[in-house]
Amino acid sequence: MSKQPERIFVKGNEAIARGALAARCKCFFGYPITPQNDIPEFMSSAIIKAGGDFVQAESEVAAANMLLGAGAAGVRAMTSSSSPGMSLKQEAISYMAGSEVPAVVVNMNRGGPGLGDIGPAQGDYYQSTRGGGHGDYRHFTFGPGTVQEAYDLTIRAFDIAFTHRTPVLILGDAILGQMKEPITPWVPDNIDDEAGRDWAITGRTNVRETGREKRLIKSLFLAEGELAGQNRHLQAKYDAWADMAECEHYETEDAELVVCAYGSIGRIAKSAVRSFRKQGKKVGLLRPITLYPFPSADLKKLAQAGKRFLTIEHNLGQMVDDVRLAIRTVADSAFFPIYPGNLPTPDELEAPILACLEGK
Template sequence: MTQKAERIFVKGNEAIARGALAAKCQCFFGYPITPQNDIPEFMSSEMIKAGGDFVQAESEVAAANMLLGAGATGIRAMTSSSSPGMSLKQEAISYMAGSEVPAVIVNMNRGGPGLGDIGPAQGDYYQSTRGGGHGDYRHFTFGPGTVQEAYDLTIRAFDIAFEHRTPVLILGDAILGQMKEPITPWEPEGVESEGGHDWAINGRDDGREKRLIKSLFLQEGELAEQNKHLQAKYDSWTDLAECEEFETEDADLVICAYGSIGRIAKSAVRKFRKEGKKVGLFRPITLYPFPSAQLKALADQGKRFLTIEHNLGQMLDDVRLAIRTVTDSDFYPIYPGNLPTPDELEEPILKSLEGK
């Protein structure tokens, strides 16, 4: 990569937009909804300056289908939304997965269900890691916890999308999207904004053989083979699972948390450490593939676990699946609609630490 010298002070939303431009994103299709509005607002001017195209679509449905069309031609393209808007995009995302179209999608999770509120929450974890739409599919999912990570993972999202021909989702929330932190921008080397893909549908002026991108498979056995192929691809992502382990080496209790709750839990862990209590943090960075092997390795060392989420218990399933042959995990929910603080986490952490 090529590092830039200056550090800048930006919101998480803007960091994602800047990361997309650094990754040579050429098309952005958006629709306004809080708390992700900074992304299309930034892209509406900066994408044009970068020589790309910005479209404010007439709906989230339209934006997602525009993304499908752009990705099918081999162009680096992105859309962003927040929870209710993401629900409207699911049909097109299923088509992208089924037809193996690369795309980057950002969800700044807000409270729900329904319209909920515009504050932070993590209630979209299931939707983000289980496919979200119809049919059997998964897509790669990142859960950044810092503004720098939001920038970095956006660049990686484009690389993974095109290397594996898959939609890649970046899952944040109102905390990550709206807070400001200093970041060091950088640009990847050797990135082509479009072209050069032997699968892309971009015309036949060169006389090449016909190409077809589709998610409809009607011949006998054809869909089964496609699903087998897709599952093999998803299984291959296991080696790409990534996490942060903080103070876990000698920890008696390991907190499992992701995204903004992971960073809040990290503050609580630091306080407990100052008091001599052996608490650590396990923060998944890839939510799918989930870093199950890394978590089980901690369970094999005899550690106890407490999962903390800003929902009623969703990542908890993945934690328990990872450690199911060894132990279980306690759980502390932060109900959407509440703003969590490190102090709020101290009592449930202490109870789990003491085995209560």
């Protein structure tokens, strides 16, 4: 990659849009919903200037199906939305997973269920990491915690989408999307513009000259045993992603208690951990960066080293299930919920951390 010298001060939403353009995203299909509106607003002009196309779709359903069509043609494309809008996109995402169509999808999580509010929450973790539509599927899921990560991981999302022929989800929330931080933009220097050209539906022109075989992209498998074979193939792909799991370790080496939190809550929890460290208390933080694949191996190693765990989430308990699954043969995790509709501060996280540290 080639670093650009300037630093710019941008919102998380804008950082994602800029990261997509750096990754040579050529099509954006969107529909307005708070708190992700800055992404389509920025893209509506910037992607046109970059030689791409922007479509203000008539609905979230339409935007997701446009994304399916673009990905099937081998085009680097993206859509973005927020919680209720993501629910409407799930059928198309299931089709993309089933037919192995690459795409990048952004969800700036807001409070729910239902319309909820326009504030931050992490209640879409299950939907994001389990495959929120019908059938058995997963998609690669990033949970950025800083504006710089939002930029960086968007670029990586496009690479993973085309390398593994899969939808890739970027899960943020209203905090990440709306806060501003300085970032260093960069442009990858190894993008393969021909990626996907050996399978994409691009039109079989000059068949007699090229001899190209007909191509078919589908998620419907009706022949005897055909669907089972496709599901085995997909599951093998998902299993292979385990080696790509990532997380941030902060003061975990000598920690007696490890706090597990992701995204915006991860950075708030990190501030609380810093406060305890200044007091000489051995508290650390493990912040998953990939939510699927989940960094289970890192957690298990910490559990085997005798650590105790506290999971903190801006929901009623979702990621804690993955934490407990990772350490189930060795340890358990306490849990502290932040109810959607509330915005926590580092000070408010100190009481549950202290109680857990003292074994209460």
